[in-house]
Amino acid sequence: MFQQSAIxxxxxxxxxxxxxxxxxxxxxxxxxxxxxxxxxxxxxxxxMGRMAHGLRALALPDCLKDARQQLESSAYTAFNQxxxxxxxxxxxxxxGSGQRGYAPFAxxxxxxxxxxxxxxxxxxxxxxxATLGVASIRLSKQPLLAGIKHLNRLEQVLAAxxxxxxxxxxxxxxxxxxxxxxxVAGNLFLVRSGKLLTPKLSDCGVLGTRRRLIMEKWAPSIxxxxxxxxxxxxxxxxxxxxxxxxxxxxxRPIFRLRxxxxxxxxxxxxxxxxxLEELS
Amino acid sequence: MFQQSAIxxxxxxxxxxxxxxxxxxxxxxxxxxxxxxxxxxxxxxxxMGRMAHGLRALALPDCLKDARQQLESSAYTAFNQxxxxxxxxxxxxxxGSGQRGYAPFAxxxxxxxxxxxxxxxxxxxxxxxATLGVASIRLSKQPLLAGIKHLNRLEQVLAAxxxxxxxxxxxxxxxxxxxxxxxVAGNLFLVRSGKLLTPKLSDCGVLGTRRRLIMEKWAPSIxxxxxxxxxxxxxxxxxxxxxxxxxxxxxRPIFRLRxxxxxxxxxxxxxxxxxLEELS
Numbered sequence: 001m002f003q004q005s006a007i008x009x010x011x012x013x014x015x016x017x018x019x020x021x022x023x024x025x026x027x028x029x030x031x032x033x034x035x036x037x038x039x040x041x042x043x044x045x046x047x048m049g050r051m052a053h054g055l056r057a058l059a060l061p062d063c064l065k066d067a068r069q070q071l072e073s074s075a076y077t078a079f080n081q082x083x084x085x086x087x088x089x090x091x092x093x094x095x096g097s098g099q100r101g102y103a104p105f106a107x108x109x110x111x112x113x114x115x116x117x118x119x120x121x122x123x124x125x126x127x128x129x130a131t132l133g134v135a136s137i138r139l140s141k142q143p144l145l146a147g148i149k150h151l152n153r154l155e156q157v158l159a160a161x162x163x164x165x166x167x168x169x170x171x172x173x174x175x176x177x178x179x180x181x182x183x184v185a186g187n188l189f190l191v192r193s194g195k196l197l198t199p200k201l202s203d204c205g206v207l208g209t210r211r212r213l214i215m216e217k218w219a220p221s222i223x224x225x226x227x228x229x230x231x232x233x234x235x236x237x238x239x240x241x242x243x244x245x246x247x248x249x250x251x252r253p254i255f256r257l258r259x260x261x262x263x264x265x266x267x268x269x270x271x272x273x274x275x276l277e278e279l280s
Numbered sequence: 281m282f283q284q285s286a287i288x289x290x291x292x293x294x295x296x297x298x299x300x301x302x303x304x305x306x307x308x309x310x311x312x313x314x315x316x317x318x319x320x321x322x323x324x325x326x327x328m329g330r331m332a333h334g335l336r337a338l339a340l341p342d343c344l345k346d347a348r349q350q351l352e353s354s355a356y357t358a359f360n361q362x363x364x365x366x367x368x369x370x371x372x373x374x375x376g377s378g379q380r381g382y383a384p385f386a387x388x389x390x391x392x393x394x395x396x397x398x399x400x401x402x403x404x405x406x407x408x409x410a411t412l413g414v415a416s417i418r419l420s421k422q423p424l425l426a427g428i429k430h431l432n433r434l435e436q437v438l439a440a441x442x443x444x445x446x447x448x449x450x451x452x453x454x455x456x457x458x459x460x461x462x463x464v465a466g467n468l469f470l471v472r473s474g475k476l477l478t479p480k481l482s483d484c485g486v487l488g489t490r491r492r493l494i495m496e497k498w499a500p501s502i503x504x505x506x507x508x509x510x511x512x513x514x515x516x517x518x519x520x521x522x523x524x525x526x527x528x529x530x531x532r533p534i535f536r537l538r539x540x541x542x543x544x545x546x547x548x549x550x551x552x553x554x555x556l557e558e559l560s
Contacts, residue, residue, distance in 0.1 A: 005300075007299050007300075014299070015298060015299055016296035016297060016298055016299060017296060017297045017299055017301070017304065018295060018296055019287050019294070019295055019296060019297055019393070019395070020285075020287075020395060021297070021304070022437075023304050024297065024301070024303050024304045024372070024374070024393075024431070025311070025370075025372070025431070025433075026307075026431065026432075026433035026434065026436070026437050027306075027307030027431055027432050027433060027434055028433070028434060028437050031305070058434070058437075058438070059438075059441060088380060090305075090380070092304070092305070094304070100368060100370070100397060101440065101465065102433065102436045102437050102439070102440035102464055102465060103437075103440035103441060103443070103444045104437060104440070104441050104444075113299070113304075115299070115300060117380060136424075137422075137424050138422075140420035140421055140422040141420055141421065141456055142417075142418075142420040142435070144416075144417050144438065145434060145435075150434055151304070151305070151306065151307055151434075152306075152307050152432035152433070152434045153305075153306035153307060153308070153382065153432070154306065154307055154308060154338070154425060154430055154431075154432045155422070155425075156306065156382045157302075157306050157308050157338075157375075157382050157383075157384060158338070158339075158424065159382070160381065160382035160383035160384070161339060161383060161384050163383070164383045164384075176421055184382055185381065185382060
């Protein structure tokens, strides 16, 4: 929780957003959630890479350099003030103000919003294994917005509300054709026959920074090949091991979904170990 | 444009939004755009009815009574101050602040935001006929959010940007299976063989207040039956007459799409006449 938190808008501390703002009016913007260790945001390059992709997809002005500079300086300032060992930094970029109506203003001045709060756990410890539900809402197919982390997140809100109501830690999200996509706040991985499998994300879902690290670096370094495939819920229920990844938890084992239990978290544990080696 | 405008938050004049707010973070909220004539919002009942549907769909606390009271009082105050004959009122409801993460806060206190600006035309005159483009982006299928006017509007933003770039007044939006859905900011109507046709909106699109008036009241009153059907672009190109509806323009004739021109605006004109009769 951001019980205590600090907020900056365009580099200046604040607690409010000037109105109107297209981020609020239409979800016209992007965000990134970064894990910060002793004032140092982790894997900034990967987050900025995804944001660059998002800025192009939404035809937003390129404010990447400013965003990066502000997030680094805010993380440093917050650490000096609060001494949080582990904190969460949310970077949001909106298309700023502009005329009424959906059409973007040609001279849009994007706003850069940064919020930092203390992480509610130790980012150097692997999280306990999670219980999963299955979201009733199916992710909609939208290839032009798939992969990026934009501000239109009602599907995730409704799914998270359901997981919370059912007492599950996380929730599987299927697409409109009932294929596995992700969990609400993370990417999904299955171990089957010694291979690491993860859903293709060309129609929906977010291309996670840790997903990329696992696919390109961490899994190969422990001798595992990763394949992007189309998967059904039945593939998950018969998998040898299941886990998810996101920026705050890195990787988190999955322990139960319905009647299925998993005691084997070997791959997840090995990947978390690789992360710890990079951290030190 | 809201070049000059007035803003209220929870009944108090303001120019800023307290942070964090889930409307900004996730598009977690709803909005309505009302036409206001001499301080009097038009068809408030229909807008409130759609918002009630939206509040239930998003499991937002029922703040309808407050929203209605605030929009009426703001419209009245703005008219007294600015004397705008015609103005635009945007009512937004967000889930307010809350803990970090997608899951809604059980004790969410919704925020009610009202913005009023002068309308850039005479709401008592039918708008000039529009030229249309066809949006490249296809609306995604999401039955659980279809019909309501939520804050996740990136598809509309991208389509409106395209229409603007192509110099079209409005833009047809197709769904993922290439069926007609709507225009970016309005509902679509076709006259074919003396019948009025409009796309079904069970998978995507917004159930417009003026669409409902046309279907239930105005079209029957001029002896026209309205059918909700699945339509393709070819149906539109061979229609006898084409127009769209929204709260600010009521109905607006369509004049051209690609090589197709329409000179016949009889039904649209007759419907606008019905609106004028109700207004007086």
